Structures are given as C-alpha cells and as structure tokens.
Amino acid sequence: MTDDLITDDVQPAYRREIKSYVMRAGRMTPRQQRGVDEGWPKFGLTLEAGMQDFAQVFGRQAPLTLEIGFGMGHSLLEMAQATPGHDFIGIEVHRPGVGSLLSGLLAEGVNNVRVYSCDALEVLKTCVPDSSLDRLLLFFPDPWHKSRHHKRRIVQPEFAQLVRSKLKVGGIFHLATDWEPYAEHMLEVLNVAPGFMNLSADQTSVPRPLERPVTKFERRGERLGHGVWDLKFERVH
Template sequence: MSDTHDDRPDAATSAPESPAAPLHRRGIKSYVLRAGRMTIAQTRGLEEVWPRLGLTLAEGRQDLDALFGRRAPRVVEIGFGMGASLIEQAEAHPETDFIGIEVHAPGVGKLLDEADKRGLSNLRVYREDALRVLEECLPEASLDTLQLFFPDPWPKTKHHKRRIVQPAFVELVRTRLKPGGTFHLATDWAAYAEWMAEVMNAAPGYRNTAAAETAPYVPRPEFRPLTKFEARGERLGHGVWDLIYARDA
C-alpha cells in the first residue's frame, strides 16, 4: 500500500494527534502491505489451520469466554510479525488466552502453522486492521494486557501521522483493558520511545508502572520473549525501550 499523502513537510504531523482525531483517517494507515513469497508451511497455515483459529471482522463483537470455551486472562498482541514471540508466550502460558492481530499473510500463515504443530488451543488470530478489531470485535474492559512490540517507527517527520501510537488510539486501548489491565509497548527507536512516553504520560486514565529510577521506561520483563532481531540489536549495542502503563480503576 503506498502513501497517498502529500510529501511536503507539515509541522502539524510532527506531534501526536489530539484525542478527538478520528481513528479511521482516510488514506492513513500505520502499516504498509508488502507482497511476499509464501512458504509451504505458511500456505498450509492459511488454508488448513485458519478455519479453526482465524477470526474476521464479519463475526462482529466476540464473546471471549465462548470463543475460548473458558474464563481466563486475555492478552492481545498487535503486529506480531512472524509470530515467534506470540507462539512462545502462548506455549509458556497455557492458562492464558492470546489473540494476535497482523495484516501480513506470511506472518499469519507462519503463526497458524506453528500453533497447529504445537497443539496450542489458547491462541486466535485476526488478519485485519487492528483499529477495526479493537473498535468492532473486542468488548470493553475485556483484556488483561495489550501488547504493541516494535511497531513501525515511521522515522521521517512527514510520516509521524502514520504512527499507531496516537492519543485516540491509546484511549481506545484503555477502553478495552480491564481496570488494572496493562498496555505494554516496546521499541528500538529512541525517538519513538520518547514519542510513546509523551503520548502515554498525557493520556487520561493510565498510570506508569515504572520505578522512579527508570521512569518512564521499565527493564525488559522476563515474560516478554527476546526476539532474534532484538538479540542481534543488543549485540550491536542498539537500545530497546519498554513502557508499561496500567489502566486506572
């Protein structure tokens, strides 16, 4: 998907949008769909496993207890990439239900294939725009955690309007979290980490869980798997910043 917006610099795009900004902004997406070759395993995931673990917007508002057949902690991850981290979490925590949201077919196919091979029953997947899934499919106050790990930083000032972390988005996330539920963000771009902290610290109804000596950031929690990309970055001396905010009661 190409950027249809004017490339001229605009000072208004270099700061987060107001909370009143519409979430479905015409022509503006936080992601770009890229074509990619599908492996046999990825194709199998989409063709054979999807009917069992895949979810669609057309299904509307979900009853999560009915969907998973139990009442359990619920975690949603937006933009899971190739799914390695989400698979690891779902396998390590069978007592928790996970929902992944990703638009790229190879990643969705890979995750589904792995979930099937490992016999995971606590994982479901949307191949949809995350904003629409949050707005149309996930009930209010239904999530214990929402994870947003390494979203596209859109580093150019003219593209900052494409960043998913905006006041309107974090307010939508807040409404889907249970009181006390957490929004966990991570990025390897220092400037985006600062942006995230600015947006979150200004957002009503959240509190930063970081200790005073590390605020606004927290050390990488043990429960967040270390990705291959992140491990490589650490070896090269690249930084990673985690932020965890809790919804007020």
C-alpha cells in the first residue's frame, strides 16, 4: 500500500543530474507506517498533480510557508501547532521522516500541513506558483563538507533565483546551519543574489528567531559547543 502512495524515485522527466541529498535506507517503524497509511490520503501531495492552487488545497486564504527537508517533522509540526492561522507545505525525501510527520499530524489533530515526498527543486518548479509563498525555510541542509562535494550543496545562485521567484515580494527566505563554512557559503551566494536583502544589519547572520523551534539535534550540538547560524533574506523585488 505504501509504495502506491509515496515513491522515492521520480519519473525520468523530473530527474536532474546532481542531487543535494542521498537517499538513506531506513526501516519504517509501525507508527511511521500507520502515519503513511492513514495520513497520506489526507495530507499527501504529488508532483504528478502539477501546479497547485494552495488556497484551494487548504480551503482558505492564509499565509503560506514551505519547508524543504523537514527531517522527522518535529519542528514543522511544532510551527504548525503554534500558528494555526498559517498553512505549511513540507518536503522530505526520506520515508521514515514522512511517516513520522504524518503520524504526528494525525495524533495532534493538525490540519494546516500538506506533504510532498520527492525532490524539492522539482516541487518548486512543477507545483508551486510564482509569488505564492510568504516564507521558505531551509533548516540544517546537508553541508557537503568535502570540497569535491560542494557542487551538491542546495544553496547555489540558480537555487536562490528559483526561491526568489516563488516568494512574494516581502517574503522571507530563512536558512539555518550548524556548519560555519556552509553559513559563509550561503552568505556568499545570497548577499549578491538579485532581488534579496539580508535582514542582518551587518550582512551576516541574525539572532535565532523565536519562531524557529530548537531541535534535539541542535540542543545536543549546543552541549558540545557547536554554533548555529540563522540567515534571513527578504525578497525586495
């Protein structure tokens, strides 16, 4: 049943040469599997459905946030619960994380989230109308530490312009990373990206915004002395 609902592989027409992620093998727990079986028909969206009218999808006009790579979904669930007047789209390629979020949505009775389980760039290109997002979130993407892998980093000039096209004027691109060299790379890309304004007064990072939940992963990093860098950019034209 699950394979009919969520597919890790996209059709050839949607493939791109360099992926910013690696598909990890992961066994679904019974709870995650139930989340998929029961939650996907209610919350799941697919590339094949094409361009969406999200006001119609959610049945209302509301501020719209899209998160790329929600992991196990804990932060996305917390944000959706904290702001029931907003709608959220989450994208994640890993099945256990999708199952975890869907299970949480069902358990908590949260209805303002919809989920894609496929390549985020293809979702942006194929399903998200231009100038439709109030926020786009990218929290703790894979930093691809080795120099030969930097081309795999999702934050590149072309990606910045794709994000810009999907944000409304005045919309916010919020990024966070615990890897300082990646934060520097993000700043190099976005500080010169046309149409964006860095919301940091000194063109670097901003203090951690209260609306971004602190994850267990982040708390563990703090105990180990790791830093976290939040970046916020506004689409200005």
